[in-house]
Amino acid sequence: MTITNPLLLQNPIEHVNDIDANYVEPAIEQIIADNRQQIAALTQLPNKTWENFMLPMDILENRLGKAWSPVSHLNSVCNSQALREAYDKGLSHLTDYSTQLGQDKALFSATQALYDDRENLQLTATQTHILKDSLLGFRLSGVDLSEALQAEFAKIQKRLSQLKSKFEHNILDATMSWRKPISDKNLLNGLPETELEILAANAKARGESGYLITLEIPSYLAILTYADDRKLREEVYYAYVTRASELGFDKGQYDNGPIMEEILSLKNAKAKLLGFDNFAQLSLESKMAESPEQVIAFLEQLNHAAHQQAKDELATLQAYAKQSGIDELASWDVAYYSEKLKQKTFEISQSELRPYFVVDKVMQGLFDLTEQLFNVTFQQTNDKAIWHPKVRHYELLRDNQVIAEFYLDLFARQHKRGGAWMDVCQSRYKTDTQQIQIPIAYLTCNFAEPAENKPALLTHDEVVTLFHEFGHGIHHMLTQVDELAASGISNVPWDAVELPSQFMENFCYHPEVINQISGHYETGEPLPENKLNKLIEAKNFQSAMMMVRQIEFSLFDIKIHMAEPLKVDTIQQELNEIRKAVAVMPPPEFNRFQHSFSHIFAGGYAAGYYSYKWAEVLSADAFSLFEEEGVLNQAAGRKFLTNILEKGGSADPMELFVAFRGRKPSVEPLLRHAGIDTSNVYE
Numbered sequence: 001m002t003i004t005n006p007l008l009l010q011n012p013i014e015h016v017n018d019i020d021a022n023y024v025e026p027a028i029e030q031i032i033a034d035n036r037q038q039i040a041a042l043t044q045l046p047n048k049t050w051e052n053f054m055l056p057m058d059i060l061e062n063r064l065g066k067a068w069s070p071v072s073h074l075n076s077v078c079n080s081q082a083l084r085e086a087y088d089k090g091l092s093h094l095t096d097y098s099t100q101l102g103q104d105k106a107l108f109s110a111t112q113a114l115y116d117d118r119e120n121l122q123l124t125a126t127q128t129h130i131l132k133d134s135l136l137g138f139r140l141s142g143v144d145l146s147e148a149l150q151a152e153f154a155k156i157q158k159r160l161s162q163l164k165s166k167f168e169h170n171i172l173d174a175t176m177s178w179r180k181p182i183s184d185k186n187l188l189n190g191l192p193e194t195e196l197e198i199l200a201a202n203a204k205a206r207g208e209s210g211y212l213i214t215l216e217i218p219s220y221l222a223i224l225t226y227a228d229d230r231k232l233r234e235e236v237y238y239a240y241v242t243r244a245s246e247l248g249f250d251k252g253q254y255d256n257g258p259i260m261e262e263i264l265s266l267k268n269a270k271a272k273l274l275g276f277d278n279f280a281q282l283s284l285e286s287k288m289a290e291s292p293e294q295v296i297a298f299l300e301q302l303n304h305a306a307h308q309q310a311k312d313e314l315a316t317l318q319a320y321a322k323q324s325g326i327d328e329l330a331s332w333d334v335a336y337y338s339e340k341l342k343q344k345t346f347e348i349s350q351s352e353l354r355p356y357f358v359v360d361k362v363m364q365g366l367f368d369l370t371e372q373l374f375n376v377t378f379q380q381t382n383d384k385a386i387w388h389p390k391v392r393h394y395e396l397l398r399d400n401q402v403i404a405e406f407y408l409d410l411f412a413r414q415h416k417r418g419g420a421w422m423d424v425c426q427s428r429y430k431t432d433t434q435q436i437q438i439p440i441a442y443l444t445c446n447f448a449e450p451a452e453n454k455p456a457l458l459t460h461d462e463v464v465t466l467f468h469e470f471g472h473g474i475h476h477m478l479t480q481v482d483e484l485a486a487s488g489i490s491n492v493p494w495d496a497v498e499l500p501s502q503f504m505e506n507f508c509y510h511p512e513v514i515n516q517i518s519g520h521y522e523t524g525e526p527l528p529e530n531k532l533n534k535l536i537e538a539k540n541f542q543s544a545m546m547m548v549r550q551i552e553f554s555l556f557d558i559k560i561h562m563a564e565p566l567k568v569d570t571i572q573q574e575l576n577e578i579r580k581a582v583a584v585m586p587p588p589e590f591n592r593f594q595h596s597f598s599h600i601f602a603g604g605y606a607a608g609y610y611s612y613k614w615a616e617v618l619s620a621d622a623f624s625l626f627e628e629e630g631v632l633n634q635a636a637g638r639k640f641l642t643n644i645l646e647k648g649g650s651a652d653p654m655e656l657f658v659a660f661r662g663r664k665p666s667v668e669p670l671l672r673h674a675g676i677d678t679s680n681v682y683e
């Protein structure tokens, strides 16, 4: 009997529980071999059209994507040694394959010919846009290079993909390598009941009694925000910020330092091969922003507007901590005293809000909001294969038709990468038989597991995170683009991709929405008006401090990608320089934040971290229409749906924004939302 490899079936995600590590490499090798053969035949075709050339290419791409996506997803959320090795092997084949396609001169000239003949072939605006971007993609993959240089380029790409994977795995291993069991509850004085329950659940999940502190986010935040024991806060802070560095608990076993050096050096070499001065230039070639200098000017403009206010916020915090005998506020004191100050000023705490945000109620409220604004309903299913018992699966419906699906994986656990993200399982497109393949997304968060005999309860911050990822989700799932290459988030420039996600965050501060998503887990009572008002008042607590922190990360990212290749110590120096100019509360010497900055070293944000702020200009200004027309205004919702969400990557984001808003974006709503005085803005 031969066993079918689930990755070679039509819909591998439906067999997610059968995906054994052993299946990965053979499946990827086979699909790539099939694709190569068919692509060779396609390029030989005379009289190429969209239908006989681009569409068949999409079909091949789609099959490969659908096989790889669950592998990559499982590697993130159910990591194991075997899967990790299989993933790395598959990734290596994929990198070779995609570099080779990007450098294929026959494919390139076929694409160029189609583009040149676009009028004759009556290609749509979307198809033309895809071809234009695809031609740029070929150039950025080195299609114009000599054979020898192409080989060098391919080698760089391959090594980079290995290094990124290693970088991410080091963080996961370093995070899991540290733990602190606590048997004496008194050591945890200050922690509210719900935070204690998180630590108790941590211990219980590992078959232990008492409490367990780990470096997973809910646990880390519980200690840093609430533990009265300053020494304990320092210990946990130190363990967290030295992860994956030479100072780490694991004695440098998972040190990302050498990996960072090599990544920066290879990225620089790659940019130079393609004729750019540095990697930042290469990165911006396919983004909305036009040059690294423009990005820096933008960030400095924000810093100019926010800096003094951030200093004032810190001074207030320092003065407050001094009353408790803290003469020198340390980094491990910031969250703790900030929370206390916030409680004193606004009489509100994140922990106190938890009982009002029951996951199911929040999800239902979010669905109702989405239905109201974007005309789509949701239903949970229970017959789909899932990779963990806590994972949920939902369908999106319009006119009784299922138009999209998503998997929701909410809770932190071992062997699961930290953070929150949306990823693509499959994308919408119209097949050669005129069928629509619907989009499917994965929404992943790392909230605390529900405590015994209680439903899962979220802090308001976690609610905001959920709305954010859901915003990415609806960008992917509500698309109406028929072409694979531009549907959903495909082909959306990095610095525009955070528009729908950050847009959705805004709803979490409006009474109409809060009333829909909140309900005390014992009484069902929505968040009382006085608490709600305080929550809204507290929204911009320390917002300028938060803003300058984001600016610091963004400047660090763009500048290290503009410099000649840096070494571990010069990376640190660069960061220190930027902190001198921007940070109001410089972290201690031993802080190795950069060693776990996976957005830029392992993810897609290299020379692109500024995207959060860049896209926030768009998202804040987009939301200002809802402030003008009413946050639940259907007409505004439909406008956002048809001009932004449905359009995906089918046109330039600026064009889409102008169509939606009737004008270019302004930076004013971003600063106003953050409670920052707009008079300090210089144009």
Ligand SMILES: [Zn+2]
Binding pocket: 468, 472, 498, 501
């Ligand atoms: Zn995001």
